[in-house]
Amino acid sequence: MMATQTVPERPDLSGQDAITVRFAGDSGDGMQLTGGQFTLSTALAGNDLATFPDFPAEIRAPQGTLFGVSAFQINFGSREIDTAGDAPDVLVAMNPAALKVNLAALKTGGLVIIDTGEFTKRNLEKAKYDSNPLEDGSLAKWDVLAFDISALTIEAVKEFGLGNKDALRSKNMWTLGLALWMFDRDRQPLIDWLNAKFAKKPDIAAANIAALNAGHAYGETAELSGPLKQVSMPPVESAPGLYRTITGAEAVSLGLVAGAQLAELKVFFGGYPITPASAILHHLARLKEFGVITFQAEDEIAAICAAIGASYAGQLGITSSSGPGIALKGEAMGLAIMVELPLVIVNSQRGGPSTGLPTKTEQSDLYQAVYGRNGDAPMPVIAACSPGDAFEVAIEACRMATQYMTPVMLLTDGYIANAAEPWMVPDPESFTPFPAKFMDSLPDGETFLPYERDAKGARPWVKPGTPGLTHRVGGIEKHELTGNIDYSPDNHQAMTEARMNKVHGMMVPDQGVALGEATGDLAVVGWGSTFGPIHQAVRRAIRDGRKVSHIHVRHICPLPANLGELLAGFDHVLVPEMNTGQFKTVLRDQLLIDCESLTKTSGQPFAISELEDAIGVYFDGISGNEGGQVDVNDEQLPSPEGGEE
Amino acid sequence: MNAPVKIETTLKDWESDQEVRWCPGCGDYAILKAVQRTLPQLGCDPANTVFVSGIGCSSRFPYYIESYGFHTIHGRAPAFATGIKLANPDLDVWLVTGDGDGLSIGGNHMMHVLRRNVNMQIMLFNNEIYGLTKGQASPTSRIGTPSPSTPGGSIDRPAQPCAFALGSGARFVARGFDVSKKLPEVLSAAHAHKGAAFIEIFQNCIVYNKDVFHDFAAPKGAEDNQLWLENGQPMLFAKGEKGITLDRDLLELRVVDVVDGDWEAAGVIVHNVTNRSIAHMLVELPFGEYPMALGVLYDDPRPSFEETTVAENERLSQGKKPDLGALLAKGQTWTVDGTAQDPV
Numbered sequence: 001m002m003a004t005q006t007v008p009e010r011p012d013l014s015g016q017d018a019i020t021v022r023f024a025g026d027s028g029d030g031m032q033l034t035g036g037q038f039t040l041s042t043a044l045a046g047n048d049l050a051t052f053p054d055f056p057a058e059i060r061a062p063q064g065t066l067f068g069v070s071a072f073q074i075n076f077g078s079r080e081i082d083t084a085g086d087a088p089d090v091l092v093a094m095n096p097a098a099l100k101v102n103l104a105a106l107k108t109g110g111l112v113i114i115d116t117g118e119f120t121k122r123n124l125e126k127a128k129y130d131s132n133p134l135e136d137g138s139l140a141k142w143d144v145l146a147f148d149i150s151a152l153t154i155e156a157v158k159e160f161g162l163g164n165k166d167a168l169r170s171k172n173m174w175t176l177g178l179a180l181w182m183f184d185r186d187r188q189p190l191i192d193w194l195n196a197k198f199a200k201k202p203d204i205a206a207a208n209i210a211a212l213n214a215g216h217a218y219g220e221t222a223e224l225s226g227p228l229k230q231v232s233m234p235p236v237e238s239a240p241g242l243y244r245t246i247t248g249a250e251a252v253s254l255g256l257v258a259g260a261q262l263a264e265l266k267v268f269f270g271g272y273p274i275t276p277a278s279a280i281l282h283h284l285a286r287l288k289e290f291g292v293i294t295f296q297a298e299d300e301i302a303a304i305c306a307a308i309g310a311s312y313a314g315q316l317g318i319t320s321s322s323g324p325g326i327a328l329k330g331e332a333m334g335l336a337i338m339v340e341l342p343l344v345i346v347n348s349q350r351g352g353p354s355t356g357l358p359t360k361t362e363q364s365d366l367y368q369a370v371y372g373r374n375g376d377a378p379m380p381v382i383a384a385c386s387p388g389d390a391f392e393v394a395i396e397a398c399r400m401a402t403q404y405m406t407p408v409m410l411l412t413d414g415y416i417a418n419a420a421e422p423w424m425v426p427d428p429e430s431f432t433p434f435p436a437k438f439m440d441s442l443p444d445g446e447t448f449l450p451y452e453r454d455a456k457g458a459r460p461w462v463k464p465g466t467p468g469l470t471h472r473v474g475g476i477e478k479h480e481l482t483g484n485i486d487y488s489p490d491n492h493q494a495m496t497e498a499r500m501n502k503v504h505g506m507m508v509p510d511q512g513v514a515l516g517e518a519t520g521d522l523a524v525v526g527w528g529s530t531f532g533p534i535h536q537a538v539r540r541a542i543r544d545g546r547k548v549s550h551i552h553v554r555h556i557c558p559l560p561a562n563l564g565e566l567l568a569g570f571d572h573v574l575v576p577e578m579n580t581g582q583f584k585t586v587l588r589d590q591l592l593i594d595c596e597s598l599t600k601t602s603g604q605p606f607a608i609s610e611l612e613d614a615i616g617v618y619f620d621g622i623s624g625n626e627g628g629q630v631d632v633n634d635e636q637l638p639s640p641e642g643g644e645e
Numbered sequence: 646m647n648a649p650v651k652i653e654t655t656l657k658d659w660e661s662d663q664e665v666r667w668c669p670g671c672g673d674y675a676i677l678k679a680v681q682r683t684l685p686q687l688g689c690d691p692a693n694t695v696f697v698s699g700i701g702c703s704s705r706f707p708y709y710i711e712s713y714g715f716h717t718i719h720g721r722a723p724a725f726a727t728g729i730k731l732a733n734p735d736l737d738v739w740l741v742t743g744d745g746d747g748l749s750i751g752g753n754h755m756m757h758v759l760r761r762n763v764n765m766q767i768m769l770f771n772n773e774i775y776g777l778t779k780g781q782a783s784p785t786s787r788i789g790t791p792s793p794s795t796p797g798g799s800i801d802r803p804a805q806p807c808a809f810a811l812g813s814g815a816r817f818v819a820r821g822f823d824v825s826k827k828l829p830e831v832l833s834a835a836h837a838h839k840g841a842a843f844i845e846i847f848q849n850c851i852v853y854n855k856d857v858f859h860d861f862a863a864p865k866g867a868e869d870n871q872l873w874l875e876n877g878q879p880m881l882f883a884k885g886e887k888g889i890t891l892d893r894d895l896l897e898l899r900v901v902d903v904v905d906g907d908w909e910a911a912g913v914i915v916h917n918v919t920n921r922s923i924a925h926m927l928v929e930l931p932f933g934e935y936p937m938a939l940g941v942l943y944d945d946p947r948p949s950f951e952e953t954t955v956a957e958n959e960r961l962s963q964g965k966k967p968d969l970g971a972l973l974a975k976g977q978t979w980t981v982d983g984t985a986q987d988p989v
Contacts, residue, residue, distance in 0.1 A: 044979050189977060235981075244978045254973060261969055268732055287972070288958045289965035293731055298757040302724035305717065305754075309697075309728025312715055313736065317728065335718050425978065428969045464713035464729070464736055467692040472661070472708050474716025484663060485708065 013089060013111075013231045018077030020085030021179065024102045025094030027061050027070045030172035035072025036420070037176060037193065041185045042076045043245045043422050046235025049076035050532060052084030052605065053418045057275070057358045064118075064126040069101045078234040082532035084419065086607040090182075092175055094118060094149070096127035103142075111143045113178070115171070117150025145228060149174055149215075156214035157207040170211035177215025184232045187216060239424060246423040248387040248416035249279030252320075252346055255394025256280075257290050258428065259344075260316045262395065263402045264435040266291040268310030269318045270303035275358045276414040277320045277348040300325035304332040304345070311341040312473075314438065314463035316398060320346035322414075323365045324355060330373050333407055337377045337499060339473040340451075340459050342401035342436070344394075349413040349528075351603045360603030361414035363528050364579035369409045370557050370586055376496050378503035380404070381557040383411040385531035388423040390416060393554065395431065402436045404506055405458040411556070413578075415529045415605055440466055450483040457502030504558045511560035516542055516549030519569035522618050525595065527553045527583050530576055530606055537611035546619055556586065564591040572618055574598055576611055651688025656681045658691060661711040672823030672848035673702060676770065677709055679828040680739075686829065687836050694737045697726040699746035702777045703770035703848070706741040720751025723758035723767070727950070730763050734951040737836075738765040744785040745775045748804050752784075760814035762840040764949035766832070769806055769843070772850035773857055780853035787857075807928035807942060810843040811921075818924060818943040822847035822862040827873065827940070834941045840949045861937040872936040874927070876918040876944070879908045882936045888913030889935075891923075898926045900935060918944040 025031045042049050052073040061068030075085030087107040093099035095118040153174040154167045198205035222228040260267040271281035285294040297303035307317030326347050336343045349365045351357025369381045384390035397410040439460040450471040462469045479486035526534040538550040573595035575584040581597035598614045659681040667673045694712040698704035700719035707714030717725045747769045775781040782792040782799035789798035817838040821831040835842035847858045861870040869883040880889035890901045890912040903911045924943035
């Protein structure tokens, strides 16, 4: 049953301080669940980690097809992990299509675990294989562990009397059991989880546990007789505290709840289903005890309009979407800017334009966030760099919105939304409250002026229901103090400037350097989810003696006041982004500095090696890829020069 | 939700300091006055009242009422109003829209605010034309309406606002017209209804669509063409000389002559505001062949959206403490030494 091939230069996983594993299978094979549970076990083992779920837009694409392949990659180690890893060390391929789509990414000499039970003539045809790769020698570059996982699973769950189809659903648990054995992990948390998940179907729970145990036992046996070796990864050194894993969507949701509490407001969330933003609606819908109202609107426009209505009535209005939905919300954002009410808009960016790549990641809505409305419509924009960071950024968005009476755009992306990482659970007592102020009365004899501004440029917030302060607001230009309709030339000039000054005068923290010195040859400036790969690439470049620094910008609009000065201390500025150079344009626009782009729009995050190559170009024109160890998938390579547009 | 406190006001208390900017002779002036007359009768409190509007002539309305007002964007007023009511169910919300705003660009939101049954009064000013954009045919314009965008006359079939409302699941549907003395009564009935109350108000656009409702809504001489419906009263019109009967074989309404006031002998039916089937017939009656059905056509309340939302949120919160610290630490946690803890 076991067919192995000998491989030269097989890498020794036990000698590495980080390992990348990719689980790949059909959409129906439960690979995301397998990956999620493996992630949890990795976290419990004390390793640092980063994950990259990569799944098709179709819910159940036709079985066995190339476009139906769903993959989950995890990079974990005994050191700090910033990215989901470039090339996997281990690939688990549950069918021929999964093998075909993912094999090219696997490191030379890496281990590929294959379910031969799925390598039927029909499945090979669906995966467009002319011949069986298990037999034609095309896998010679890799260490292959191929056996009939399907048959082994059916055997393992035989006693539960399930039909073959149901029995095969436990295949992912069998595989997970093997993976847990490989990395010397405790099975108990997973068994507990299965028992809780299938509390009402104890047979299914038992079958899954049996499959899990069988996979684990297989590892033990295989070790005795063959190439499979157990690898033990020591825990990473991290700050003491309580940890959990968190995805970006969870972190945003928790951050919004925390932010609203700090503002002493109730959350009103208006949403409409869209990938990958829906998860925020789902999370918040389960937090009613925090005073959260969730409203699934009839469309994206109604979702934001209802949120603005709630802000008008005195709650913290929040809406979230992805690019196409954000486009629909544009007019309402303009109204929120015009009536100057707090509002948080979360954009979980995905590949665009139009429907684009619904399940793939991109950072291409930056123009839309910064410039994308009719009229002069300034709006603060901030971006999260990782799942955990999304928590803090969400709190910051709530603070800006309520303190400055303005809508705020919070950018995450499909990668951040879906990816998981360990997160040190913060102590709510450590947060600084920023209670929202409502005007509830006027000193005797004073006239109420709804648009009279405070020192920050913010107008008063008055809840309808407050006696003596009735007033009207709307989207028509209004008098700079009374708020009454006023189209006069001087007034529009004054109001346009007032709105602009308020946003551009906002206090944002000074820009620091994430890694490296405050001056040097090259600043690599990133924003959003490119943080991880940029950080690693810059770390390696610094180790090689290069004067490179990583500058990560959270506040996109307004930019930190010292950013221009900071960047002036570098000979070159490189801006890697998963778009065609949008932040580069903003930097040139706002700071009048020369900066160059490194762009990528493949729907995949940057690989560290791609950034190393790009950094290398600035130093003797030599590629920075460490001795060519990383076998990069050609399809993922950007042009090293980055291209101007 | 507390019962609103009734307070004493006069018409003057509901007049804002803003200069009214509708065209001289516009039907909107009459509607504004009718509303400002009705609000004191209902004991409404300006501080607790919110007028929400979209875009168009009708939607300037909130500026002229001394209360809280929100002039929003084209077609979306129902969504804003829904957010306002969910955030504060105690507010008394009036929505002002027009045939273009409410049925064209905002048709989707109108459908959903009605089917969700958000407690508010929805006044749809129907003048069968786009006024503020200078006279294009609207979704309620009759076939053949000449306009700048339809120089050969409009060719698309008009929407019927009350039929749309009923079809969307509205639990209150009423009709009135701008200069009618009975408009305050209709508005009062709408206010008394708990849930979304839809009121179509025929409104004369003096500039772009003058007198299109003249046959039944002229200030004088059109009374015979008005069928004012009253719950529990026979459906009579033309000074009681005509009435409405139900043809039980064909399941349609018919006009019959009433001799010597004996409406029962003529088979005239009694209006029952909770009869949804008859309401469907009333909203569809073609004017000309029939009189214009006015007043409260249908009124059969159901729990409102904000009421059920509050109840559902309370149900889902039962037995749970809003402990942020516990929420953040939810799920499987571990400490740096790798010890797994029990799920919280």
